[in-house]
Amino acid sequence: MKLLTLNFLTCAIKSCKSTPASFPLHPRDAELEIVEADLNILFLKNILPRLMWDELRVIGSELGLPELPSTPPTREDLVEPSTTAIAAPTSDGTRDAGEEEEEEIPTQTAKDLHRVLLETCIKEGKLVCGNCGHEYKVLEGVANFLLPGHLV
Amino acid sequence: MADSVNQDASYEEEHVHSVYEQIASHFSSTRYKPWPIVERFLTELPDGAVGADVGCGNGKYLGVNTKVFIVGSDRSSNLIKIAKQHHPHSAIVADNLSLPHPPSSFDFAISIAVIHHLSTPARRVEAVKAILTLLRPPTRDRAGSGGKALIYVWALEQKDSRRGWDEGHEQDVMVPWVMKGKKEKSQKPTKGVRQTAEEMVREEPAKPTEDKTFLRYYHLYKKGELENDVIEAGGKVMESGYEKDNWWAIVGNKV
Numbered sequence: 308m309k310l311l312t313l314n315f316l317t318c319a320i321k322s323c324k325s326t327p328a329s330f331p332l333h334p335r336d337a338e339l340e341i342v343e344a345d346l347n348i349l350f351l352k353n354i355l356p357r358l359m360w361d362e363l364r365v366i367g368s369e370l371g372l373p374e375l376p377s378t379p380p381t382r383e384d385l386v387e388p389s390t391t392a393i394a395a396p397t398s399d400g401t402r403d404a405g406e407e408e409e410e411e412i413p414t415q416t417a418k419d420l421h422r423v424l425l426e427t428c429i430k431e432g433k434l435v436c437g438n439c440g441h442e443y444k445v446l447e448g449v450a451n452f453l454l455p456g457h458l459v
Numbered sequence: 460m461a462d463s464v465n466q467d468a469s470y471e472e473e474h475v476h477s478v479y480e481q482i483a484s485h486f487s488s489t490r491y492k493p494w495p496i497v498e499r500f501l502t503e504l505p506d507g508a509v510g511a512d513v514g515c516g517n518g519k520y521l522g523v524n525t526k527v528f529i530v531g532s533d534r535s536s537n538l539i540k541i542a543k544q545h546h547p548h549s550a551i552v553a554d555n556l557s558l559p560h561p562p563s564s565f566d567f568a569i570s571i572a573v574i575h576h577l578s579t580p581a582r583r584v585e586a587v588k589a590i591l592t593l594l595r596p597p598t599r600d601r602a603g604s605g606g607k608a609l610i611y612v613w614a615l616e617q618k619d620s621r622r623g624w625d626e627g628h629e630q631d632v633m634v635p636w637v638m639k640g641k642k643e644k645s646q647k648p649t650k651g652v653r654q655t656a657e658e659m660v661r662e663e664p665a666k667p668t669e670d671k672t673f674l675r676y677y678h679l680y681k682k683g684e685l686e687n688d689v690i691e692a693g694g695k696v697m698e699s700g701y702e703k704d705n706w707w708a709i710v711g712n713k714v
């Protein structure tokens with residue numbers, strides 16, 4: 308399961324969901340794997356404003372990953388400046404989003420972000436709720452949020 | 460109350476979940492074309508939107524738009540193992556009445572051919588409510604600015620389908636899924652069981668197996684019933700219609 312998923316996950320128990328302590332879920336005994344994927348700058352730019360950066364930093368440090376910067380990167384941080392110039396509006400002011408996407412070259416920051424969010428996956432382990440302590444298992448890269456009957 | 464809820468859940472466990480778990484690989488090898496309404500909904504999303512596919516099955520709709528991010532969920536771990544291969548999306552095992560997502564966090568959601576598997580009116584309304592809870596609320600001054608969800612269910616009115624159900628027929632039915640060898644010819648996606656088989660051709664054809672019949676529980680929706688459930692769940696219907704033996708609705712939260 309790619310780490311980006313954790314940005315959108317909390318405890319499945321209803322009474323937990325609204326408590327701040329239930330987000331993010333905390334990985335425990337996690338075995339990580341890298342599943343390579345194509346880097347898509349536009350996708351990274353678009354997902355940036357949705358990231359709960361501080362929480363992702365917590366998860367990263369709990370997993371023993373290299374520390375994420377204290378502030379999230381900006382859209383500009385993801386693209387090599389030389390390519391940004393090429394993608395600037397033309398004289399008639401038009402700008403083709405498709406071309407822009409093709410011409411942009413990812414910075415190291417973009418590569419690092421892609422690596423952490425989309426290629427770093429939890430293969431085995433648990434995700435623990437910080438509020439109730441319930442543990443959700445991750446097996447073969449699949450996190451399982453089915454609850455036992457008494458917790459539904 | 461708690462007992463009856465557990466009974467309903469275990470009924471669905473036997474007549475829905477365990478069937479999908481067993482037919483997962485076959486289900487995934489059968490042919491499929493996306494339903495136009497679902498495809499349109501997903502392709503019209505703005506780039507970068509984030510959403511949930513509640514009851515994503517093998518993830519057939521995760522392939523439609525790779526410029527958005529979708530967390531798919533399903534009760535069947537065998538289906539999720541297939542669904543999780545769709546980059547850049549994600550897939551988890553979860554129950555649609557106990558979804559592990561922070562409330563109000565998604566721009567969109569889809570739930571295609573899912574809530575008709577719930578066996579009581581109360582649970583079907585609860586399923587709609589669970590989807591509405593996922594969506595970003597609308598901003599006060601702009602109606603329609605909040606997240607929206609597409610819900611798609613099997614219709615009672617389908618007299619031209621192979622099954623021939625229509626107005627007046629019993630709405631709670633058991634529908635056979637016949638698991639045959641790979642020689643089975645594909646049928647038009649608009650007809651019969653095949654139409655609920657949400658699969659793609661991406662996988663290798665299933666190995667030949669002996670014929671085996673599984674029965675799945677379905678609630679067939681009458682005209683207007685889905686919209687009523689949405690209203691009862693506290694939501695708003697923005698658009699709704701009928702497509703190929705199914706009722707659908709695009710829904711959101713009230714301002």
Ligand SMILES: [Zn+2]
Nearest residue numbers: 318323436439
């Ligand atoms: Zn919890």
